[in-house]
Amino acid sequence: MCSADQDNQESEVGGCEKIGNWIDDLIRDVFYKIGKFVSFRPWTTIGLTMLIGIGFGGGFAVLESENRPEELWVPQNTLAEKEQEMYLNYFPPTTRINTMIISSKSPNNQKNVLTETTIQDALSLQQEIHTTPSNFNNDTFTANSTLVDLCTKAGGSCASSYDGVCQCLMSGILKMWNYDLETFNNDPDFMDTLNQYGSKEDLMAVLGNPTFDSSDQLVSAEAFTVTYFLDDRSYVQDGSTQDPINEQWEQDAFLDVIQKDPTPYTNVNIAYFSTRSFSDEFGGAITGDLNLVQISYLVTFVFLGATLGKIKCGPGSRWSMSIAAVAMIGLSTIAGFGLSALIGLFFGPVHSLLPFILLGIGVDDCFVIVNAFDRERKVPRKHEDDEALVERCARGLSRAGASITVTSMTDLVAFAISSTSALPALASFCAYASISITFLWFFASTFFTACLVLDERRQRGNRRDCFCCLTRGSGGNDNDNDNNDNELTEEDLNDNQEGIASTYFRKYHAPAILSKPGKAIVLLIFAGLLGFGIYGAINLSVENTERNFIPTDSYIIDYTDAADTWFSDDGTSVYFIFEETQANIGNGIYDKRVELADLDQRLTEKSTAPPYIAEPVSADAYRNVMTGLEEYLIAEGTDAIGNATLGADGWPTNQEDFVMTLENYVNFGAPGSQYSQDVAMVSDAETRETRLEAIRVEAEYVRLTKEKRGEVIEDSSKQIEAMDATRAMQESWTDLPPSFTYSNIFLAVEGFKVIQQELFSNVGLAIMSVAIIVLLTVGSFTTTILITLNVAFCIVEILGFMWAIGIAIDSVSVINIVLSVGLSVDYSAHVGHSFMLKGGNNWDRRVTETLADIGAAVLCGATSTFLAVAVLLGSSSYVFKVLSTQFALTVALGVSHGLVLLPVLMSLVGPKPFAAAEDLDAPVAGGKKEDNDDDVEITKKVDNASSEEDDASIPVPVMVEAEVPALTRVESDAKSIEV
CATH class of the missing domain: 1.20.1640.10 (Multidrug efflux transporter AcrB transmembrane domain)
Structure with missing residues (x-):
């Protein structure tokens, strides 16, 4: 051992000391x-x-940048990565989300947002958003677009219209008046109309802190949401995902309208979020702080000069x-x-x-x-x-x-x-x-x-x-002083x-x-x-610190606070994708139609323990095209969607009629158009036949958050438990068609x-x-x-x-x-x-x-x-x-x-x-x-x-x-x- 012997410095040098001396020399x-x-x-x-x-x-000429989170912070070759690849193969990205949470700004501290003046302001704001054009212009393409030009097309967004903005996929209580202010003003009893929105659970999903009377009639609420869905037009360039046309609309028609100062909508508070918001605010914070980095370099330069x-x-x-x-x-x-x-x-x-x-x-x-x-x-x-x-x-x-x-x-x-x-x-x-x-x-x-x-x-x-x-002049030369006797x-x-x-x-x-x-x-x-x-x-624990990346003065903070206050039960979507393959003889989607329509029964009582899936009691918490089709066939038959013959179980009698009925049911303007994004079909150009590839059933996790040091943060431990338990539950469904799970948080949770x-x-x-x-x-x-x-x-x-x-x-x-x-x-x-x-x-x-x-x-x-x-x-x-x-x-x-x-x-x-x-x-x-x-x-x-x-x-x-x-x-x- 190369240790010291303080009492015998002159002792024989060991082999390790010799090596150390040789390395030093x-x-x-x-x-x-x-x-x-x-x-x-x-x-x-x-x-x-x-x-x-x-x-x-x-x-630097060949430097490649990478800004996609899934390519930066996600372990590669994980199950979540494979699930995402399979999911996008069936259901490529189709939408960008822009959403508002509207609450009352009454001078007398009236919290009820369901008043005539607040709804009028909300409808006026909505109309300005959907009519304001965006102006996109680059070297190769110019476009003046409104919401109708860019939105995801789907029927059922309005109560009684498929025209104009009602072509767009939107959600919220304003659909009861077709997102139109004049229609609302002509409504003699807007609360009665609002109570026709759906079930009590449907209303609770889109309202913040709603109250109901003894007859389960809606009386008041403190907030409601309005959400717009744009068709995804993104592409990857230089390692980052870009969607310039939609981003321009989000800036010109959504963010600029809401952020107008002074605002003409004096009766409402608006918390809002756009798909581009996070990159804008996070990138802005980083860019702003680069000035501090320059100052730190200057401080270092001064310190070096002063001490060297x-x-x-x-x-x-x-x-x-x-x-x-x-x-x-x-x-x-x-x-x-x-x-x-x-x-x-x-x-x-x-x-x-x-x-x-x-x-x-x-x-x-x-x-x-x-x-x-x-x-x-x-x-x-x-x-x-x-x-x-x-x-x-x-x-x-x-x-x-x-x-x-x-x-x-x-x-x-x-x-x-x-x-x-x-x-x-x-x-x-x-x-x-x-x-x-x-x-x-x-x-x-x-x-x-x-x-x-x-x-x-x-x-x-x-x-x-x-x-x-x-x-320097000789007078400034004090380098050395001559000393005749050279004595120091x-x-x-x-x-x-x-x-x-x-x-x-x-x-x-x-x-x-x-x-x-x-x-x-x-x-x-x-x-x-x-x-x-x-x-x-x-x-020390692992935490989901995504919220921390948002600057403290950002409008996103106001949005997350509003969501925590009024929609604390809203969580992240999780999808169960069921595949239709040639090998699924006797175990295909049509063969298991009844079991798939009743899938909600397998997801009940899962909210308080892993996998923490919300109870499937509302359209926002659970969406299943098979359930919707079954209910429609019982109520309306097939006259309006292909006139296929139904069997004793209420379903088309064969695979071909089932696929034809399903396609007609989810087409734009059809009764089930709200499910159009949940069905993956491929048309054969030669035979002109449509082949069903997969369907997806959307459920929702409960809000997996916790409070730490007085702040609400995402609970990463529960998110890991939820992901693992969801996969285990899906794997246990051996009596259903082949399936897999997907959620947009799984990549991060794998990390x-x-x-x-x-x-x-x-x-x-x-x-x-x-x-x-x-x-x-x-x-x-x-x-x-x-x-x-x-x-x-x-x-x-x-x-x-x-x-x-x-x-x-x-x-x-x-x-x-x-x-x-x-x-x-x-x-x-x-x-x-x-x-x-x-x-x-x-x-x-x-x-x-x-x-x-x-x-x-x-x-x-x-x-x-x-x-x-x-x-x-x-x-x-x-x-x-x-x-x-x-x-x-x-x-x-x-x-x-x-x-x-x-x-x-x-x-x-x-x-x-x-x-x-x-x-x-x-x-x-x-x-x-x-x-x-x-x-x-x-x-x-x-x-x-x-x-x-x-x-x-x-x-x-x-x-x-x-x-x-x-x-x-x-x-x-x-x-x-x-x-």
């Missing part, structure tokens, strides 16, 4: 050579890397490097997206978050590189020639390269593991992320480092930041020896957490956090069934991959275990906080949790790897030097990410709100684990250092370093004293070193390579 040597090339040819490097980025960016060097643009400032960092992230995004498109990965809505993710990871790499680059500077810039600068860059990149390689590899593999997810959106997103992170690592090592070399030349040449062609006193060395952050870690942070009470308190606090996280993770498993399996595999990559790149079991446990604890605690603040397991939070693995490992991996580079026998001292060295870079990277995230916390979009919340948790918990818990664990059970580690116990010229003494007596001569610029221009200024008698291992290798 290999990575450092590789990056030393990269640093040599980049620093010797910075302009060539920048040119080549830009060509590479732009070249791969050519993949001096804030004031002048000597020691590095604002140009802030630009270089943003350019590096941009190149990585372009190249990563382009290559992903070239290999055929689709681009989904959540992929737009990736540049933000790359920003957080890329900034961390920049701070680590700059920190290492600055710490390798041994002389003032004025006395550092090009050869010395090349050597410093090579040594700095060899120091930082291993650290960013560990974090980049762990991020890459964590995302690559999740790219195998059953959810297409998550799989594609993670594939994009892993590819983009590869480019980010490459461009950080080359492009950004080359820019850093040029910036060092700029500072040495006394040229202006961001205007590098302009040289101890007072000079102590002045600005370390930056504020490093000083804080050395003098305050490390002593506080490494004292005996400090260690006990840290372990106790994090044990409590872990316990809280475990409890929250256990109680609910697997998403929790996806969360824990992806996170588990990602953490496992972190362990493997850390072991391969660090070569220490102890370090690997500590870093992996640190990341695992952090993720568990994030899950706990998600439960506490009400973030459920859904498609958005699962993606963000996978991202959290990648981000949280960065903070721990940097610290763990830096600890391996600190030698000596005193583990507390090693931890202190680690925090003083890398702590500032880690803290700056975390702070920049948190500041960028903080901008998004005020977002109105659910996607950005959850993203920013989970990111804030990741940064806060990740950096606290990396800078507090991990250092304490390292001090207790940390591993031995690399062979190439800096020996903190080695004697130095002019004095001796004691194991337990942080003070160092240093007297050193240099060519010139460092100026204020040299120290202030780096995020963690260099520790000025004395002459060391023996070169470290890396220094020896570096010199041999140079020779």
